[in-house]
Amino acid sequence: MTSVAGASGTADSADSPKPVGERRFSETLHFARRNPKLLIGLGIVLAFLLLGIIGPFFVGHDPNEYVGPQTQPPSGEYWLGTTTFGQDIWAQFVYGLRSTFLIGVFGGGVAFVIGTAVGFVAGYKGGIIDEILNMITNVVLVLPAMVVLIVAIAYLEARGLFVQGLFIGLTSWPWAARAVRSQALSLATRDYVDLARLSGRRTWKIITTEIAPNMSSYLVMSFILLFGGAILIAAGLDFIGLGPAGGVSLGLMLQSASQWSALQLSMWWWFIPPGLGITAIVGSLYILNVGLDEVFNPKLREL
Amino acid sequence: MLELSQVHKVYKVGAFGGGRLRAVRDVNLTVEPGEVVSLIGESGSGKSTLGKMVLGLSTPSSGRITFEGTDITTIRGHSARKEYYRRVQGVFQDPFSCFNPIFKADRVFEMVHTSYFPRTSSADWKDKVLDALATVRLDPGNVLGKYPHQLSGGQLQRLLIARALLLDIKLLVADEIISMLDASTRIDVLNLLADLKERGLGILFVTHDLSLGNYVSDKSVILRKGAIAEMGPTARVFDNPLHPYSRHLLSCVPQLHRTWAEVDAELKANPPEDVTLPTAPDEESAPLIEVEENHFVGIDQG
Numbered sequence: 001m002t003s004v005a006g007a008s009g010t011a012d013s014a015d016s017p018k019p020v021g022e023r024r025f026s027e028t029l030h031f032a033r034r035n036p037k038l039l040i041g042l043g044i045v046l047a048f049l050l051l052g053i054i055g056p057f058f059v060g061h062d063p064n065e066y067v068g069p070q071t072q073p074p075s076g077e078y079w080l081g082t083t084t085f086g087q088d089i090w091a092q093f094v095y096g097l098r099s100t101f102l103i104g105v106f107g108g109g110v111a112f113v114i115g116t117a118v119g120f121v122a123g124y125k126g127g128i129i130d131e132i133l134n135m136i137t138n139v140v141l142v143l144p145a146m147v148v149l150i151v152a153i154a155y156l157e158a159r160g161l162f163v164q165g166l167f168i169g170l171t172s173w174p175w176a177a178r179a180v181r182s183q184a185l186s187l188a189t190r191d192y193v194d195l196a197r198l199s200g201r202r203t204w205k206i207i208t209t210e211i212a213p214n215m216s217s218y219l220v221m222s223f224i225l226l227f228g229g230a231i232l233i234a235a236g237l238d239f240i241g242l243g244p245a246g247g248v249s250l251g252l253m254l255q256s257a258s259q260w261s262a263l264q265l266s267m268w269w270w271f272i273p274p275g276l277g278i279t280a281i282v283g284s285l286y287i288l289n290v291g292l293d294e295v296f297n298p299k300l301r302e303l
Numbered sequence: 304m305l306e307l308s309q310v311h312k313v314y315k316v317g318a319f320g321g322g323r324l325r326a327v328r329d330v331n332l333t334v335e336p337g338e339v340v341s342l343i344g345e346s347g348s349g350k351s352t353l354g355k356m357v358l359g360l361s362t363p364s365s366g367r368i369t370f371e372g373t374d375i376t377t378i379r380g381h382s383a384r385k386e387y388y389r390r391v392q393g394v395f396q397d398p399f400s401c402f403n404p405i406f407k408a409d410r411v412f413e414m415v416h417t418s419y420f421p422r423t424s425s426a427d428w429k430d431k432v433l434d435a436l437a438t439v440r441l442d443p444g445n446v447l448g449k450y451p452h453q454l455s456g457g458q459l460q461r462l463l464i465a466r467a468l469l470l471d472i473k474l475l476v477a478d479e480i481i482s483m484l485d486a487s488t489r490i491d492v493l494n495l496l497a498d499l500k501e502r503g504l505g506i507l508f509v510t511h512d513l514s515l516g517n518y519v520s521d522k523s524v525i526l527r528k529g530a531i532a533e534m535g536p537t538a539r540v541f542d543n544p545l546h547p548y549s550r551h552l553l554s555c556v557p558q559l560h561r562t563w564a565e566v567d568a569e570l571k572a573n574p575p576e577d578v579t580l581p582t583a584p585d586e587e588s589a590p591l592i593e594v595e596e597n598h599f600v601g602i603d604q605g
Contacts, residue, residue, distance in 0.1 A: 191400040194360050195411065195463075198393055200385035200418035213405055 031295045038291025044284035048277065052101050055094025063088070063095040063248045074269050081269035084260045089253075093273045096250040100231055100281065103165050103249070107230030110169020112223045115176030120207045122177070123184025134181070141174035149237060159245040164237065168230045176222045183218060187211045217296035221289055228285040235278050250274035304505050305334040305357065305474055310366035311587070312352050312529075326352045327363070328529040329589035334474065334505040339496065341508040341516035341537070343552075344526035350509045351396070353526075354478045357507060358393045359384065370474070389419060392467035396479040398459035402451035408459065409447050411466045419470060435465040438498075440491055457488040464495065475499065478509045493519055513556050517541050525549045528604050530589035535598030545578045545600045 032038055061067055068078055070086040080089035122133035152167055153159065187193070188211065196206045212219065237243060238251025239258070257263070257271040294300040312327035327349040334340045342350040355361040357368060359375055368375050370391060378384050395401050402408050412432050420428065436443050439461040446458055454462070460480060467475055477496070481489050496506060496519055510516050516523050516537070523540045525533045525548070533546040544550045554566050580603045581590045591599040 191395045191397060192403045194358075194393075194395065195401050196414065197360065198358065198388050199411070199414040200381075200388050201414065202381055210403055214403070 028295060035291045035295055037287050038295060041284040041286075041288030041291055044280055045288060048097055048281050049101055051094055052097030056091075056098055059088070059091040059094060061088070061091065063091040064246075067091075071265075071267065073267075080273050081267070083256070083270055084262075084265075084267075089269060089273060092248050092253050093250075093277065095248045096253055096274060097277060099161055099244070099247060099249040100234070100251075100278070102161055103168070103234040104227040104231040104281075106162060106165035107168035107172070107234065108223060108227035110166055111173040111176060111226045111230065114169065115173035115222070115226070116180050116212075116219065118173070118177040119180025120184050120211065123181040124188045124203065124207055124211065126185070126188070130181075133177075137174045137177045137181075140171065141178070143171065145171040146233070146236065149233070150240070150242060153237060153242045159242070161244045161247060161249075164234060164242075164244055165230070168233050168237075172226060172229055172233065176226055179218070179222060180215075183215045184211055187214055217292065221292055221296075224285055224289045224292070228282045228289075231278065231285075232282055250277050254278075304336050304371060305507070306367075306369045307332050307353070307357075308367050308369075310353070310356065310368060311364045312349070312356065312361070313364045325529050327356070329587065330366075330526075330529075330531055331591070332524055332531070332534065334507055336473065336505050337500055337503045338522060339500050339506040339508055339520040340522045340524060341510055341520035342524050342526060343510055343513060343516045345511060347528075348526040349529035350511075350526050351478055352529075354393065354476045354507060354509045357474075357476050358391065359387065385418065389470055390472055391474045391476070392470055392472045393476040393478065394460070394463045394467055394480045396482060398456050398463060399451065401463055402459060404451055406450075408449055408451045408454055408462055411462065412469065415466060415469050431469060432465075435468045436462075438468055439465045439495060441465065457484045460484055461488070461492065464492065468499075472504065474505045474507065476507045476509070479511070481510065481512070481515055513541075513552065525552065527601075530604065531591060531599070531601045532604075533598075533600050534591065535595075539595070539598050543598075544575075545594055545598070546580070547603065550575065 064087060066086045067088050068082045068086050070082060071084055072078055072082040072086075074081045078088055078090065080093060082088060118133050118137060122130045122137075148171055149167055153164065156163060184207075193206060193210055196210050201209075234243075234249065235251035235254070238249050239255045241255055243249055243252040243255065251274070253274040254271060257267070257274070262268075262270040308331050310327055310330045311325070314324040314326055316322040316324045330349075330353060332340065342353060344350045352361065356363050357375075359378065362376055370387070375387060378387055402411065409432070412428075412435075416423065416428050423431070432447075433443055436446070441458060441461050446454060446462060451459060464480070481492060484492060493515070496508070500506060506519075508516070508520055520537045523533075523535065523537045524531055525540065525546070527548050533540055533544065533549045540549065541553065544553050550570075554563075554570055557563075558566065578594055578600060579592070580600060581592045583589055583602045589602050591601050594600050
């Protein structure tokens with residue numbers, strides 16, 4: 001009930017002359033700085049992101065080049081050791097981080113754009129449009145995404161990072177669409193949406209300026225979850241050998257480690273960095289998400 | 304100016320849309336320039352649905368709603384709709400939910416500015432807004448630059464009326480605009496409506512409060528279960544109610560100097576002469592009979 005929310009707002013407005021936008025922002029910041037989950041998650045993700053951005057500049061060679069002695073454990077010269085063929089694992093790791101983040105942003109981004117667009121239109125328009133979009137969403141939702149991806153990517157000629165991201169995006173949007181739709185459905189019946197219509201606003205403008213700002217925290221969290229999901233799916237595809245051809249990624253590193261029996265040969269430095277990298281990034285994204293949820297949702301705040 | 308003819312609204316209800324809920328049944332009425340028409344009825348009588356249909360926020364299941372000769376259900380496209388809203392505006396019942404809580408309250412004026420008067424400079428627009436605020440007797444310093452939760456319901460309600468006045472409107476749909484106001488602002492808004500009427504505005508005044516209907520309107524329409532029970536000039540409807548439902552409704556209005564028992568006793572002592580009510584030939588229609596000049600009475604729905 002908005003009127004109830006408004007009424008309680010009226011009550012506390014008397015003793016706080018500061019404008020609410022500023023207050024809301026500083027309040028969010030106040031809780032954000034005191035939320036360990038958010039800080040730890042964000043710290044780990046940002047550290048890996050920095051490593052992925054800066055690291056490759058300090059690697060003077062191609063990550064797949066045979067540069068050093070074969071099968072070396074970590075040392076001063078090769079920080080994470082070398083592979084059976086003498087490739088520098090540190091170089092592969094930082095390049096792999098970079099492509100992992102790229103696939104997360106691009107795949108997650110495509111899924112986010114499709115998911116929110118479908119969700120908003122379905123939730124706002126309602127009726128037959130909602131029925132049709134909901135049907136499409138449900139069909140895509142029950143498709144075995146991994147199988148579709150394997151078939152699609154296996155038959156595709158071009159196998160770059162962006163094609164992979166595009167396909168991941170095209171298969172992982174449905175739950176975001178459903179989540180956004182349910183929120184938009186309730187927000188679209190508010191009187192201020194009707195008032196915007198009476199003010200001669202176009203549909204897309206009502207969606208972007210009236211409905212979306214009211215669920216911004218929800219949208220941020222959807223993006224984070226899609227981002228993490230895209231990284232995991234990409235790692236899975238890479239691991240079964242459907243990664244970007246000629247490139248390097250954390251999943252591809254795991255695949256070649258397994259292919260050349262790193263585990264059996266106790267070459268722990270070959271499979272632990274990429275495995276740990278993926279786990280740490282996705283894990284801290286989820287922790288970050290829980291932290292954000294606590295910051296945005298007053299009911300979950302630990303005071 | 305505004306004419307509703309045989310307007311129906313039927314909602315599909317139930318799991319498979321099998322059930323039907325008749326919200327508005329065969330309503331015919333007109334609103335002329337400078338005329339205040341009050342739609343009076345209990346909750347669920349279809350009065351707000353009628354208001355929403357006139358505003359184009361909901362489409363009638365059948366029937367025609369014409370405004371200055373054009374059927375508004377045939378308005379297609381964004382620009383035509385926008386032109387319609389330049390002349391017809393609405394003020395809703397709950398002022399708290401009419402403002403987007405995360406933006407400042409005066410953003411409703413800015414929306415009208417950018418949509419309808421993009422060429423007006425900010426300074427000119429500000430003057431216009433101040434004029435409109437003066438019309439609704441609001442102090443600009445108290446309401447501009449504030450967030451909705453910092454303002455009272457009455458202030459928000461008057462901001463919405465001021466917003467409607469910024470456009471050169473011909474028809475205002477006022478849906479229960481008084482119900483959220485306290486007694487002192489209530490009379491201000493009622494007087495404002497009277498001023499607007501003087502300026503030639505047609506007002507469709509939706510209310511459940513009989514005394515308010517009596518106070519402001521020229522024509523009263525009493526709705527019951529979606530159909531018109533009685534319609535006519537306010538004075539005649541209130542002095543000489545013909546439909547049993549309107550009689551019952553009017554006897555329910557609390558009076559300062561009489562108890563309900565006295566009212567009932569008086570009604571029993573000299574019962575009003577009965578009029579023959581029209582009978583509906585089917586479930587769909589709701590014919591009216593003109594008992595005296597411009598005073599219509601509708602079907603009896605028990």
